[in-house]
Amino acid sequence: QVQLVESGGGLVQAGGSLRLSCAASGRTFSSFTMGWFRQAPGKEREFVAAIITNSGSSYYGDSVKGRFTVFRNNAANMVYLQMNSLKPEDTAVYYCAARTVYRGTIYSASVYDYWGQGTQVTVSS
Numbered sequence: 001q002v003q004l005v006e007s008g009g010g011l012v013q014a015g016g017s018l019r020l021s022c023a024a025s026g027r028t029f030s031s032f033t034m035g036w037f038r039q040a041p042g043k044e045r046e047f048v049a050a051i052i053t054n055s056g057s058s059y060y061g062d063s064v065k066g067r068f069t070v071f072r073n074n075a076a077n078m079v080y081l082q083m084n085s086l087k088p089e090d091t092a093v094y095y096c097a098a099r100t101v102y103r104g105t106i107y108s109a110s111v112y113d114y115w116g117q118g119t120q121v122t123v124s125s
Contacts, residue, residue: 002026002114004096009119012086016123020081022096022116030074033099033106036081038092038121048094049081050106059106063089086123093118 008020026032035050049070051058058070067086072079079096097112104111 002032002098002100004098004114004116006094006096006116006119009094009121011122011124014087014123014125016086017082017084018086018121019083020094020096020119020121022079022081024077024079024096024098026077026098026100028100029077031100033102033112034070034072034079035097035099035106035112036070036079036094037097037109038090038094039118040092043092045095045109046092047107047109051079052106061107083121086121088123088125091121091123093120 003025005023012018033052036048037045038048039045047061049060051070051072067084069082095118096116098114099111100113
């Protein structure tokens with residue numbers, strides 16, 4: 001089993017920044033694709049960002065391109081999401097996810113094997 005625990009959420013004003021952290025178990029963490037998704041109550045879960053390996057290969061949803069950065073520290077089994085220029089529309093519960101077996105598209109939540117419990121991000125206007 002892989003366990004994921006998100007942290008770093010909170011309340012920020014529009015235009016501010018926040019960094020989310022995800023701590024992962026698993027001895028093969030460096031081989032996992034790590035993704036970030038977000039979901040507001042009553043809305044669909046939305047792809048935010050993903051990083052394949054510590055090579056720096058990363059991908060972003062259209063709504064966050066140019067504002068968010070995903071990076072990882074494999075030695076520490078950690079993945080991060082740096083969020084800048086936050087907007088009220090970014091308000092959601094943010095989830096960390098791990099894809100332990102290569103399959104499908106990283107943009108689809110269904111290809112990820114494990115999920116954290118989420119951390120709330122609220123952006124005020």
